[in-house]
Amino acid sequence: MEDFYLAYQSLIAFVGINALLALSVYATLSCGQLSLANAGFMAIGAYTGALITLHAPQVPFGLVLFISAILPAIIAVPLGLPVLRLRGVFLAIATIGFGEVVRLAFVNWDFTNGALGLVAIPQRTQPWILWLMVAVVIFVLARLRGSRTGYALEAIREDETAARTMGIETTRYKMAMLAWGASIAGLAGALEAHFTFIVSPAGYGFGRVVDMLVQAVVGGTAMLFGPVLGAAFLTLLPEILREIGARIGLAPGPFRLFLNGVILLVVILYLPEGIISLPQRLRRRKKAA
Amino acid sequence: MKRALSLLFVASFANSASAADQGAVIGVAISLTGPAASYGAQQKAGIQAALADLGPGKLDVRIEDDASTKEQGITVFQKFINRDKVAAIMGPTLSNTASAADPLAQMAQVPVLAVSNTAAKGITDIGNFIWRDSLTEKQVIPGAFKKAQEKLQFKTAGVLYGNDDVFTKAGYDVMAKALEDLKVKVTGTQTFAKPDRDYNAQLTALTSAKPDVLVVSALADNAAAIVAQARQLGWKGPILGGNGFNSPAFIKNAGAAAEGVMVGTSWNSLSKDAANQKFLAAMQKVGVNPDQFSAQAYTGVLILAEAVKQSGGKTTRADIEAGLAKIKDFETPLGKFSFTADRDAQHEPSVQQVKDGKFQIVQ
Amino acid sequence: MGQQILNGIFVGSIYALFAVGYTLVFGVLDILNLAHQAVFMLSAFVALALVENAHLSIWLALPLAIIAGGLMGIVLERLAFRPLRGRAGSNISGLISSLAMATVFEAIALQLFGPDTSRFPQGTFPDRMIQFGSASASLLQVCIAGISVAMMAVLTFLLAKTRLGRSIRAVAESPRAARILGIDVDKVIMLSFFLSSALAGAAGVLFGLAFNSISPDVGRSVELKGLAVIILGGMGSVPGAVIAGFAIGLVEVFTVAYIGSSYRDAVSFAVLFVVLVARPSGLLGQVAVREA
Numbered sequence: 001m002e003d004f005y006l007a008y009q010s011l012i013a014f015v016g017i018n019a020l021l022a023l024s025v026y027a028t029l030s031c032g033q034l035s036l037a038n039a040g041f042m043a044i045g046a047y048t049g050a051l052i053t054l055h056a057p058q059v060p061f062g063l064v065l066f067i068s069a070i071l072p073a074i075i076a077v078p079l080g081l082p083v084l085r086l087r088g089v090f091l092a093i094a095t096i097g098f099g100e101v102v103r104l105a106f107v108n109w110d111f112t113n114g115a116l117g118l119v120a121i122p123q124r125t126q127p128w129i130l131w132l133m134v135a136v137v138i139f140v141l142a143r144l145r146g147s148r149t150g151y152a153l154e155a156i157r158e159d160e161t162a163a164r165t166m167g168i169e170t171t172r173y174k175m176a177m178l179a180w181g182a183s184i185a186g187l188a189g190a191l192e193a194h195f196t197f198i199v200s201p202a203g204y205g206f207g208r209v210v211d212m213l214v215q216a217v218v219g220g221t222a223m224l225f226g227p228v229l230g231a232a233f234l235t236l237l238p239e240i241l242r243e244i245g246a247r248i249g250l251a252p253g254p255f256r257l258f259l260n261g262v263i264l265l266v267v268i269l270y271l272p273e274g275i276i277s278l279p280q281r282l283r284r285r286k287k288a289a
Numbered sequence: 290m291k292r293a294l295s296l297l298f299v300a301s302f303a304n305s306a307s308a309a310d311q312g313a314v315i316g317v318a319i320s321l322t323g324p325a326a327s328y329g330a331q332q333k334a335g336i337q338a339a340l341a342d343l344g345p346g347k348l349d350v351r352i353e354d355d356a357s358t359k360e361q362g363i364t365v366f367q368k369f370i371n372r373d374k375v376a377a378i379m380g381p382t383l384s385n386t387a388s389a390a391d392p393l394a395q396m397a398q399v400p401v402l403a404v405s406n407t408a409a410k411g412i413t414d415i416g417n418f419i420w421r422d423s424l425t426e427k428q429v430i431p432g433a434f435k436k437a438q439e440k441l442q443f444k445t446a447g448v449l450y451g452n453d454d455v456f457t458k459a460g461y462d463v464m465a466k467a468l469e470d471l472k473v474k475v476t477g478t479q480t481f482a483k484p485d486r487d488y489n490a491q492l493t494a495l496t497s498a499k500p501d502v503l504v505v506s507a508l509a510d511n512a513a514a515i516v517a518q519a520r521q522l523g524w525k526g527p528i529l530g531g532n533g534f535n536s537p538a539f540i541k542n543a544g545a546a547a548e549g550v551m552v553g554t555s556w557n558s559l560s561k562d563a564a565n566q567k568f569l570a571a572m573q574k575v576g577v578n579p580d581q582f583s584a585q586a587y588t589g590v591l592i593l594a595e596a597v598k599q600s601g602g603k604t605t606r607a608d609i610e611a612g613l614a615k616i617k618d619f620e621t622p623l624g625k626f627s628f629t630a631d632r633d634a635q636h637e638p639s640v641q642q643v644k645d646g647k648f649q650i651v652q
Numbered sequence: 653m654g655q656q657i658l659n660g661i662f663v664g665s666i667y668a669l670f671a672v673g674y675t676l677v678f679g680v681l682d683i684l685n686l687a688h689q690a691v692f693m694l695s696a697f698v699a700l701a702l703v704e705n706a707h708l709s710i711w712l713a714l715p716l717a718i719i720a721g722g723l724m725g726i727v728l729e730r731l732a733f734r735p736l737r738g739r740a741g742s743n744i745s746g747l748i749s750s751l752a753m754a755t756v757f758e759a760i761a762l763q764l765f766g767p768d769t770s771r772f773p774q775g776t777f778p779d780r781m782i783q784f785g786s787a788s789a790s791l792l793q794v795c796i797a798g799i800s801v802a803m804m805a806v807l808t809f810l811l812a813k814t815r816l817g818r819s820i821r822a823v824a825e826s827p828r829a830a831r832i833l834g835i836d837v838d839k840v841i842m843l844s845f846f847l848s849s850a851l852a853g854a855a856g857v858l859f860g861l862a863f864n865s866i867s868p869d870v871g872r873s874v875e876l877k878g879l880a881v882i883i884l885g886g887m888g889s890v891p892g893a894v895i896a897g898f899a900i901g902l903v904e905v906f907t908v909a910y911i912g913s914s915y916r917d918a919v920s921f922a923v924l925f926v927v928l929v930a931r932p933s934g935l936l937g938q939v940a941v942r943e944a
Contacts (some may be wrong), residue, residue, distance in 0.1 A: 007371035010363045010393075034744050084928040088743045089684050090887075093879050094928045097921040100876060102920075107453045107482075108914045115458040119388045119411030126496035196359050198388040201453065203359065208877065210751060217748055238356065239364065252321045254762035255642065261755030268749045269735050324869065326767035452914060479913040484873035486863035489659040490908035490916075497655075510769040514864050521781075521790055522655070542771045542864060 008239075009127065015194055015235045016130040022215040022227030023137055027181035029221050030145070030175035031174055032157035034088060036209045037079065037095035038185040040102030041072035043204035045186025046193040047106065050118045053194065061124045061194070065133075068190030069183045076182035081177045099209055106201040117200025118193075125195040133191065137184055138224050144180075145224070153177065185212075218267045220274020229276055235261075305376050312347045313376040313604035316369030319392070319586075320382040323357025327510075327538075328405060328582045329382050333488045335583030336379075338571035339590035347594050355381045355390075362386035363393065377402065377596075377609045379557035385457045386409035387416075391415045400596075400610045404589040405533065405582055408455050409462075413632045420613055420624050420632040422592055422623070423585050424555035426531055429638040433553025434467045434529065436640045436651060441527050441551075443502040447472045449488070449515065450506035452480040460506035468504065476500045481511065488515050489522065496524045496527040508533040508579070513542030520546040527551060536580035540646060541635040549644045551651065556584040557622055557639035559650050564591075568622035588621040595619055654787035656909050657902070662793045664901020665800035666862065670874055671856040671881035671893040672804055673848035679824045679888025680844045683746035687728055688852050689871030689878070690876050695721035695853030696860035696870065703776055710776050714857050723851020725845040728753055733845075734838075754871075761868040771864040796858045803854055804894050807847065811890060820844055824888060877917075880924040886937020892928035895935060 021038065028035040049068035052059055083094040107114055144150055155163040156170050164170050193199045211234070219230020241256050271278065317336060320329035333352060340350060346574050351373060355362040362381045370393065377400040381387050383389045387403055388411040394401045395416035403421035406412045413419050437443075446468055451457035467577075468475055476498040479491035492515070495503065505515055505528060512534045519528065528550045535554040540547045558566070558579070572579040597604055598614030613632075618625045624636040640651040670692060677685045699717035702708045708716070732749040739745060739808045780791040811817035822830040831837050859874070860866040881900050885892030900920055907919045927934055 003371050004852075008364075010360075010367050014360050014364070032749075086928060086932060089747070090883075090928060090932060092684070092747070094881060094925060096876070096879065097924045097928075101918055101921050101925075104914075104918045115453050116408060116410075116455050117385065117388075120392075120415070123392070143814065196363060196389040197392045198359065198385060200385050200455070203384060204305050206872075214748065214751070217744075238361065242353070254322065254759040256322065257762065258756055258759035261752045261759060264755065265749055265752035268745055268752060269732075272739070272745060274943075322762075322767075326762075330767065472774075479908065480912065482873070482917065484869065486859070486865040486873075487659075487663050487871065489662070490656060490905040490915050493655045493659055494909045494913075510865065510867065512769070513769070517864050523781075523788060538768060542769060544771075544774050 009268070010195075011236070011239060012080070013125070013127055013130055015232045016119065016127075016134050017188050017192045017195070018212070018215055018229040018235050019134050020137060020184055020191070020229035021212040022219060022231040023134075023141060024181045024184035024188065025212045025216040026221050026227045027141065027177050027184060028174075029216060030157065031153040031177050033084070033161065033174055033177065034092040034213075035095045035178060035181060036092050036206075036213065037076075037098045037214055038073075038181060039204045039206070039209035040099035041182040041185040042189035042192075042208070043102050043106060043199075043201070044072045044075060044189070045069060046189030046204070047112055047118070048186070049190030050121050050132065050193045050199045051112070053121060053124065054118060057122070061129070064124075064194075065187060065190050069187040072182040072186035073179040076179045078179045082176065084171060084174045096206065099204075103201050103204050112199075115201060117198055117202075117262065119198045121193055121197050121199070123195060123197060125191045130191055130195075133187060134228070137187075138228070141180075142224055149173065149176075186245045198268070214264055218264065220272055220276035222273055223276050226274050226276040229275060233275060234260075293450060312349050313593070313609060314349045314351070314373060315593055316364060316365070316373060316375035316378045316555065317350055317352045318355045318365045318369070318378060318380040318382075318386075319352065320357040321352075321354035324607045325357040325382045329354070329357075331577070331580055331582040332380075332382060332404065332586035334486045334572065334575060334577040335568075335579065335586035336590055338568070338575060338583075339578075339587040342567060342571050343590065343594055347597070348590065350590070351375070355386055357383060357386070358415040359386045359389035366390040366393050368397050370394060375399065375586075376604050377593055379404055379586075379593065381406075383410060384459075387412055388415075391419050394418060398610075399606050400594060400613060402584045402589050402613070408459050417632070418610060419575050419629060422588050422621075422634045423628065424532075424634045424636070424638055426460040428634070429553045429555050430460070430463045430531060431467045431470065432638060433531075433551075433640045434455075434464070437473055437502075437527075437529055437551050437553075438473070441502060443473065443500075443527070443573065445476050445498075445500040446502050446504045446529075447476050447498060448478045448504045448506075449491055449495060450478075450480060451483055451508065451511060454508065456508060457506045457511075457531075457533060460533070464504055464506055464531065470623040481507075483508070483511065485511070486514055488518050492519050492522050492524065496522060500526070502526055503643075505529070506531050506533070509536040509539045510542070513539050513547070516543045516550060517546040529553075532581060535641070535648075536582075537578040537582065540643060540648070547646070549643060551640065551642045553638060553650070554581065554641055554648075555634075555636075555638050556581045556583075557637075557641070557650065558648055559641070560622070560624065560639075562622070562624065564620045565622040565624075584622050588623050588626065591621055592616060592619065592626070654785055656905050657785050658784065658789050658793075660902035660905035661898060662789065662797055662862070662901070663904070664898035665797040666855055666859050666897075666898025667874070667877060667881050667901050668802040668894045669803060669858070671878050671885065671897050672807060672890055673851035673855070674878050675882040675885065675888055675893040676807075676844060676848045676851075676890060677818075678882065679890075680820060680841060681733065681746070683733065683750070685728070685733075685759060685848070686747060686750040686875070687732070687754040688750075688848070689875035690702075690754040691721050691724045691728070691849045691852040692856035692874065693866075693868060693871040694724060694757055694761055694856070696856035696866045697761055698853075699857040700765075700770060700772060700860065700866050703772055709774070711863070714854070717857045718850045718853045721856070722846040722850035724757070724853070725847075725849025726842055728849065729842055729845040734841075758868050765798060765868065767868060769867040770860055771866060777861060792861060796862050799854070799858060800831070803816075803851060804890070805847050807851065808890055812845075816840070816843060847879055877920055880920040882934075883924050884927050884934055886934030889934070889936040892934055892936030 220226030450461035600612035702713035885896030
């Protein structure tokens, strides 16, 4: 059993990191904003953390993580001010642009070795630290949801115009959630950097943010455990397919990609509130029957 | 559902323990899907050809896909180390994946043989269990450029390189230094990104400065389009490329534009050595036109088998590690192969030029 | 300098052709179709297969591939967009379901054609250079620019002068009102997708011819560039997409020539950003971009 754990401990860690990333997307989705900038914020957190550890190794890991989480939040403010007024798809596009610019900046920056990235980062992330962070983030987000802030966010998500006429300062809340999302993504980035020994711009492109979004949506955003479930499911899926594939003689190849697409399509069409809404739906159907 | 799955996983351990009599268990992590899939496909072909040539019972090879990502690279490595209990690992395809996954093998004291990592840092310097049979650009380019200059007598150069890929960026760093050492003036430097397909703007800018030669650091796909577009824009001068050009895909996609391109390569496809001829024959039998990636992967298998032999047929991790250290002047398709003191590859690189649609050696 | 202008016009014409279809669907359905680039890519492969395996001339393969692209669009609409219609928050769902379809298309391309890059065989198109003063362009490049412009002109004419065009514009304005007016909204949407994807298909084949590169991931970089184009041109505006396509093409080329190629993509995104912040409706757009 111990061997089993050893064989899969990094997989479990990746579930944790992806859970944080999915939660960071959830943060902005909770007030109806589709922000696709989180891969960029993740990159900022990752590089910040790695640079501190490599150049000032005496800084305690907790402080490194804190700085890696704060810096993206600070950067989120000048990003958010101009773009948060934009509607749905336009905000999404603006944030995609931001993410790409961040990635390109790291590709071209000699200080961080451009495409070669930073290597030999000591592995300071322990599973307990990671899961503690996940628990903390869930706790913070849960408190936000339950409070008056949470009601405001939901009102904004339902109908922003109505929320504003009711006196809710929509821009301030949206900005706050953008910053929270950035912060969580930055934290995840730093944790990942100190787990995989290397940061390079390749890991923070458009594909990354799409993965995060998909995990949040497939999991479901009605409950906080939704994104975590989505992250777990989609992180474990390739490994599950690998095992099944090996047993039925299916060579690795495009089929996995195909299956990813089909699963996503099925969920978004037939289970739009995510996997987490499945028990509720079955219960409803039983009642109706 | 989750319970059933975890039971399935645990039960599967029962299968992996019985392979003791089939030779050393080797885990191969290569990119069979994702952006590096075309290199992984070549590597797989090379590995399978080598296994066929070796014969049964020598090595028990398990091939897994790392999907060109460091996450799956790490997951596969951990599986190999703790579940399949491999004696050695070959791969992964990409240098970035290697920098992320190799440290795990080093910590677990499992030898890793890199067969396509060319980054100067972050591979063999991870530790004494990491070895590689792929020459870095630093070992290939300076000699190739020196020879090219002897032939072409160029004094100025325009440089184009891919700045978002480890392979081509590391290659560029070496090229820039080599040009500096040869006292060649660089009249202009342009970059492109791997997904780019249109290089007209960069090429126009470079050629307008009228350099003696165009120097390009690119992988095969980009290289073919770059060369074709350069010729179309009217560039008639020589073109010098790095390792990435060393592929039949380059000649196929560049067509007539490939004519005259000079390349520094780590695999001499034209070598008449027995080992290389055997390799070419094996690849022809499976219908794959080999390139550097398959040559280095094929060689990797031979090296691991030789390491087992050098340790007297013993197949534990420590034995293979010791066996690798003993390899000297071993006959491979890459030439006479040894490891350097830092466990990097050491064999003769070559300079080739495309003539009549085929690579020819430049003497 | 002249050569760079030609380079800009040349790549701009392909960007424009790609963006026109992109913006058409957005105007009509208010949805960003992220599978547009997958149709772009698959159509190029279809043309390649027709030329290489069925030995058709490119002049036959091109229209066939365009029709294939259009059909893919219809499949897309039925599978991924129609079931979502009328659902709240359908913008995000539409985005994601189009993403899912893009993944499926890419997997199909990988399975059928492999991950390697291919090109149209030598001799698919006659090899000839034309001089424009000190600059030169190949006959291929001139034809590509010409075909792009012609197709965009045809589309503009279609939208402005035909009944179908008027129906499309009505549905784009308000589906409900259009239905009341007796327009078969479902059919119009389906035809819009056909047109949009056919244009994507055309762009894909021309791109493959222009740059000797056809691979399953060829759509990715164009997709992001395409976003900059439709934002600059104004979402939903076809003439805007045309102008913006050429504009971005030229901006890119001049960035490479005078600032540095490392900044090329960054400049496109900077333009995207500035437009969204300063004038979100773009050059010619009329779609509501801000919250009321």
